Amino acid sequence: MITAKRDGGELSDAQIDWVVDGFTRGIVADEQMSALAMAIVWRGMTRRETARWTAAMIASGSRMDFTDLPRPTVDKHSTGGVGDKITLPLAPLVAACGAAVPQLSGRGLGHTGGTLDKLESIPGWQADVTVARMREILSDPATGAVVCAAGADLAPADKRLYALRDVTGTVESIPLIASSIMSKKIAEGTAALVLDVKVGSGAFLETLDGARELATVMVELGRDAGVRTVALLTAMDTPLGRTAGNALEVAESVEVLAGGGPADVVELTLTLAREMVAQAGLNIDPADVLSDGRAMDHWRSMIQAQGGDPDAALPVARHTEVVKAESTGVLTRLDAMGVGVAAWRLGAGRARQGEKVQAGAGIEMHAKPGDSVVAGQPLLTLHTDTPDAFAGAVAALDGAVVIESAPASEPGELILGR
Ligand code: URA
Structure with a gap:
């Protein structure tokens, strides 16, 4: 073979x-x-090979079934990006709209963060939930969303294969990425799925054509398996929001749930929520549910259901260092890959599976592309418990920040296609 x-x-x-x-x-x-x-x-691989490979990975473990739940199930998957905390406000928002959101998530590897690492920065919060407890949480109309680690029996072939691909330079393959993601999502038992396929320097796929091909293959795999699936193509040239790092991203997500937060995070959360609500067959505008506090109520209940304290203070890193603007002008580039690698080196991410991450480490961004900046103003604040990491983080940012006196173009769109 x-x-x-x-x-x-x-x-x-x-x-x-x-x-x-x-x-x-x-x-x-x-x-x-x-x-x-x-x-x-x-x-x-041909489409036939990819479909069979996906089916074989699903068959390597057990398949969950939530068809008897009183509410429609719908999930979201992002192919991964820097500052991508969207699951945190999105899952409780969509649950507050009336859907059940069974979200099996992962931990971060390399420059992209993992949803479980972010949530684990909340004191008491547990990623491991039994299937019976998942059903209870999903059936509870006051909660309706669970974000947890996949059990050992969910697509075990993918778990082993992904660990191997990660250390052998074999992640970047459309059939392997599509089958890896979709085997887990189909085995998870969701009836509908919205995919957020990232495009740009901080994503697996840098070109729109590559991302469109990945999205198409995943949508076909989902539909063939009876899962109502749509995909959005979204930009990942610059980090999402103004934070990258675990507790920093939780705090920003809570701001979004409280009706504030950065415009790009709010836009993507609402765009994905509208798609999910439509796929679940519900007729409700998520913007209303976000603004009247119902999404926040579901967040609090979702965190408590997994042992977390939504009112507890979040961990803060022991050391900070400020990176200042070197000139006056317009910030035209804040490169997602550079920021992601810097946050990772500060301790927000791991280099090998199983390593611990620092809850407080990461980067705060005080300006985003399109903003005017003045020489000497703070651009980024770097956070870490291990100050030796500052030099490596600053080196990763070399070339990632560009300030121009007369920018040639406006920052690009966030939603690039459907
Ligand atoms: N995420 C996955 O789960 N699998 C891949 O292959 C890439 C990203």
Whole structure:
């Protein structure tokens, strides 16, 4: 199979079933699966191969079923970005609109943050929830949303394969990304799904064409499995909002739920909420539910349902350092990848699976592209418990911040396509 794919061949359904099952059971060795993954990165997979690969990953574990819940289920998945805290305000908002939101989330790896890492900065909050407890929370009309870690039995083939891809340079492949994400989302048992496919320097895919192809493959996989699926293409050249880092992003999400927060975070939250509400067949405007405080009530209840204290003070990093504007003009670039790597080096992210992250570490952004700035004004505040990390973070920001006296163009749109 490795040499067949290496030489541009197509794998049969039986071969795919065999290799995914064999890898899950330890019969196919890690080095063999790594070689096959690298061959797939180079040669790709047909739609048939991708669909079968996804089905085999779902079949490697158990599939959840929420069809008996009294409310329609709908979930969102983002392909990952810098400062992407959207799940935090979105899940309680959509639950407050009348849907049940069963969101299995992950931890961060590399420059993109993980939703569970963010929520774990809330004192007492637990990511592990049993399926029985998930059902209870989803059925409770005062809560209706659960954001938790996937159990060991949900697409275990993907868990093993993703850990391997992460250390073998085999993440960036449309069929492998699409099958990895969709196997988990289909196995999770949601009836509807809205995908936020990121495009730009801080995303897996930098070009609109690549992101559109990934979105198309994922939507087809979802629809073929009976999950109502739509995808939005959204910009990830600059971080979302004004914070990147775990507790910093929780605080910003609470601002959004309180009716404030940065305009881009509010826009994306409401755009995704409208799609989710429509997919769930509900007729309600999420903007009303956000502004009248119902989304905040659901947030508080969602955090409490998983042991967290929504009123507790969030952790704060012990050290800060300010990066100032070097000239006067308009900030035209605040590169998502540069900011993401800097936040990661400050301790907000991990380099290897299983490492601990710092709850208070990260970056506050005092200006965003399009803003006028004056030489010497604070642009970024870096937060960390480990001050040795400042030098590496500042190095990561080299070239990430651009100030121009006469910008050639306005900042681009956030929502790039559907
Ligand atoms: N997220 C996943 O779950 N899998 C991938 O392959 C990439 C991003």
